Amino acid sequence: GAGVSQSPSNKVTEKGKDVELRCDPISGHTALYWYRQRLGQGLEFLIYFQGNSAPDKSGLPSDRFSAERTGESVSTLTIQRTQQEDSAVYLCASSLYGRVGGEQFFGPGTRLTVL
Amino acid sequence: GNSVTQMEGPVTLSEEAFLTINCTYTATGYPSLFWYVQYPGEGLQLLLKATKADDKGSNKGFEATYRKETTSFHLEKGSVQVSDSAVYFCALHSMEYGNKLVFGAGTILRVKS
Numbered sequence: 001g002a003g004v005s006q007s008p009s010n011k012v013t014e015k016g017k018d019v020e021l022r023c024d025p026i027s028g029h030t031a032l033y034w035y036r037q038r039l040g041q042g043l044e045f046l047i048y049f050q051g052n053s054a055p056d057k058s059g060l061p062s063d064r065f066s067a068e069r070t071g072e073s074v075s076t077l078t079i080q081r082t083q084q085e086d087s088a089v090y091l092c093a094s095s096l097y098g099r100v101g102g103e104q105f106f107g108p109g110t111r112l113t114v115l
Numbered sequence: 116g117n118s119v120t121q122m123e124g125p126v127t128l129s130e131e132a133f134l135t136i137n138c139t140y141t142a143t144g145y146p147s148l149f150w151y152v153q154y155p156g157e158g159l160q161l162l163l164k165a166t167k168a169d170d171k172g173s174n175k176g177f178e179a180t181y182r183k184e185t186t187s188f189h190l191e192k193g194s195v196q197v198s199d200s201a202v203y204f205c206a207l208h209s210m211e212y213g214n215k216l217v218f219g220a221g222t223i224l225r226v227k228s
Binding site: 031033035040041042043044045048050056058059091093098100101103104105106107108109 | 119146147151157158159160161164166204206208209210213214215216217218219220221
């Protein structure tokens with residue numbers, strides 16, 4: 001079946017503009033995660049959605065970052081007033097139940113470049 | 116808090132050489148441990164995992180054993196191939212600190228023919 005998809009694959013924007021990144025998880029997966037991978041660094045957690053529970057936003061680096069998820073489907077990560085330090089690859093992952101030990105399936109990522 | 120430390124790269128090996136990539140973690144309790152791999156131009160994918168102490172995860176000739184006593188999950192392969200060239204990430208997952216993967220910085224592996 002289809003894996004996790006993300007769009008756009010690449011986004012170049014000017015400092016100060018807003019951007020929206022989209023994630024389509026695997027159908028039926030209740031848990032959805034956003035991570036960020038800055039150049040030469042590991043992945044850092046941003047936000048986690050599980051079913052209808054309140055999302056875990058503890059990894060969002062500032063209030064310029066927000067995310068929404070429609071039911072158990074599409075998620076959108078929004079970055080307002082982008083800064084150059086926001087340049088990174090943004091990765092979305094989904095898992096069946098969000099349990100510890102369960103596999104997270106990653107999308108190909110969106111490479112964001114802020115000029 | 117939780118953290119994952121893995122050996123710095125890049126690691127450069129000749130084909131058929133033995134590979135070890137060290138990974139140690141700090142966590143209370145018993146996290147699940149993972150190795151993810153990112154091949155050039157591809158997305159991150161699970162390589163192997165272990166969910167309890169002394170478990171051994173294995174896949175594609177790679178192995179890693181969950182060692183609670185040394186808080187380690189070292190990745191090994193007996194004979195690497197050029198196609199194993201990739202970035203390898205060690206990660207842990209524990210509900211105790213939030214339901215998320217905590218990743219190491221990644222280790223670049225380059226295998227020469």
